[in-house]
Amino acid sequence: MKPARFAYQRAATTEHVLEALHRSGGEARVIAGGQSLVPMLNMRLARPALLVDIMHVAALSHVDDDGARLIIGAGVRQRDLEMRHDTAARQPLLAMALPWLGHVQTRSRGTVCGSIAHADPSAELPLVLTALRGEVHLRSRRRARRLPAEAFFTGMMVTARAEDELIEAVSVPAVRPGTGYAFREISRRHGDFAIAAFAAVADEKELRLAIGGVAETPKARVLPTDQGLDDALDTFAWNLEARDDLHASARYRRELVRRIGREVVLAAIRDREARALKEAT
Amino acid sequence: MSRQAPAVLDAGQRHPVRFTLNGRKAGGEAEPRMLLHDFLRHVLGATGTHVGCEHGICGACTVQIDGAPARACLTLAVQADGAEIRTVEGLALAPDRLSALQEAFRAHHGLQCGFCTPGILMSLDALLRERPDCGEAEIRETLSGHLCRCTGYTPIVKAALAAAEALRVPHHA
Ligand code: FES
Ligand code: FES
Numbered sequence: 522m523k524p525a526r527f528a529y530q531r532a533a534t535t536e537h538v539l540e541a542l543h544r545s546g547g548e549a550r551v552i553a554g555g556q557s558l559v560p561m562l563n564m565r566l567a568r569p570a571l572l573v574d575i576m577h578v579a580a581l582s583h584v585d586d587d588g589a590r591l592i593i594g595a596g597v598r599q600r601d602l603e604m605r606h607d608t609a610a611r612q613p614l615l616a617m618a619l620p621w622l623g624h625v626q627t628r629s630r631g632t633v634c635g636s637i638a639h640a641d642p643s644a645e646l647p648l649v650l651t652a653l654r655g656e657v658h659l660r661s662r663r664r665a666r667r668l669p670a671e672a673f674f675t676g677m678m679v680t681a682r683a684e685d686e687l688i689e690a691v692s693v694p695a696v697r698p699g700t701g702y703a704f705r706e707i708s709r710r711h712g713d714f715a716i717a718a719f720a721a722v723a724d725e726k727e728l729r730l731a732i733g734g735v736a737e738t739p740k741a742r743v744l745p746t747d748q749g750l751d752d753a754l755d756t757f758a759w760n761l762e763a764r765d766d767l768h769a770s771a772r773y774r775r776e777l778v779r780r781i782g783r784e785v786v787l788a789a790i791r792d793r794e795a796r797a798l799k800e801a802t
Numbered sequence: 803m804s805r806q807a808p809a810v811l812d813a814g815q816r817h818p819v820r821f822t823l824n825g826r827k828a829g830g831e832a833e834p835r836m837l838l839h840d841f842l843r844h845v846l847g848a849t850g851t852h853v854g855c856e857h858g859i860c861g862a863c864t865v866q867i868d869g870a871p872a873r874a875c876l877t878l879a880v881q882a883d884g885a886e887i888r889t890v891e892g893l894a895l896a897p898d899r900l901s902a903l904q905e906a907f908r909a910h911h912g913l914q915c916g917f918c919t920p921g922i923l924m925s926l927d928a929l930l931r932e933r934p935d936c937g938e939a940e941i942r943e944t945l946s947g948h949l950c951r952c953t954g955y956t957p958i959v960k961a962a963l964a965a966a967e968a969l970r971v972p973h974h975a
Contacts, residue, residue, distance in 0.1 A: 522856040526813040529834035529880050537807050552881070559876040560857040571810065572834065574881060600870065624947030626925060627858060629870035630877065711946045
């Protein structure tokens with residue numbers, strides 16, 4: 522499998538990228554690590570006229586931490602974020618999920634924002650972004666805007682990004698005191714796409730569970746912590762409108778939502794208690 | 803003002819690509835759509851890197867790009883311009899002296915047909931360098947990025963553990 526023909530431009534600044542996207546009238550695609558896009562090119566599911574390589578744009582290649590949020594630039598590779606000594610301390614859910622992305626051989630090249638742009642319904646990063654109420658930072662020559670994850674992911678591998686927009690960064694809230702996190706993925710083998718993946722955030726105000734791999738986009742719900750939990754999970758399971766596929770039946774996926782979903786929210790509550798204890802000492 | 807926009811490499815034309823291959827300068831010409839494994843094999847004649855699925859699943863094409871294991875089939879040759887590439891041809895210390903990892907694969911039957919082997923060696927070589935005291939769990943996690951249809955993986959795990967051990971306690975001649 523070989524890609525169809527395209528031209529290639531190695532951008533040096535963000536302006537170059539925006540200019541190329543603006544001029545191409547939808548025929549250009551941004552390439553970062555290429556771990557989602559190149560398979561699409563090889564299978565000729567994507568046939569852009571121009572690829573704009575953003576990996577040499579210095580302004581896009583860092584993680585900024587303003588105390589309240591982590592802002593992850595479009596050029597930041599998944600493996601680099603995984604290996605940063607402070608990722609787990611700054612946003613535990615991100616650190617829990619990163620080892621589950623593909624394989625070390627794809628994380629070494631793949632970027633965080635690239636996986637968000639690809640918007641595979643069973644991918645881990647769109648799920649984490651949804652669970653954390655993260656935002657996607659979009660920029661074009663016309664405007665800059667930020668979209669909450671749930672507004673950005675509009676369908677299976679479909680997003681609200683306009684053709685001339687670059688995902689400049691994604692941001693997630695940094696860890697807050699009194700918050701617990703949990704992540705779990707069910708797949709046949711490590712590195713396979715998730716049959717269902719779960720990310721939960723528990724703080725003093727709410728218990729939030731996000732699920733990927735079942736519906737067309739990751740979905741999140743605020744759940745009750747009392748005896749209403751099981752009913753709420755059951756409703757959530759049905760609302761996801763799971764479908765049968767090669768990997769699992771819809772019924773199996775609903776059962777995962779009920780059982781694993783419950784375990785994951787309880788794990789987030791335990792994590793919250795453990796962190797509170799640590800903060801107190 | 804932004805700097806002048808960089809050149810667009812036209813589709814359907816060949817453009818120079820240069821990088822370091824196993825410590826030596828290497829170069830040739832590639833269309834933008836050429837994948838790195840095809841560039842290595844067909845332009846540079848370095849056929850040690852194998853090609854299986856061409857969409858990132860099997861791991862046969864794994865090479866090291868700037869020190870990290872990566873899929874050559876998910877990398878364009880033009881993206882690799884200026885990078886440091888290491889392939890299976892770069893592992894042996896001399897034509898008649900295998901690396902500790904290669905030696906361990908031989909001793910523990912870590913290969914049968916050998917199709918998956920170059921990719922697996924490049925992943926494990928990077929792992930052993932980064933984490934010399936790695937154990938079976940990490941080795942298996944690294945191997946999860948590779949498919950082997952012959953060995954059942956157990957001899958590969960044994961070979962990797964033996965290589966880690968040999969590298970920790972260098973033999974005296
Ligand atoms: S050929 Fe690259 S992963 Fe299969
Ligand atoms: S030795 Fe034959 S595929 Fe691994």
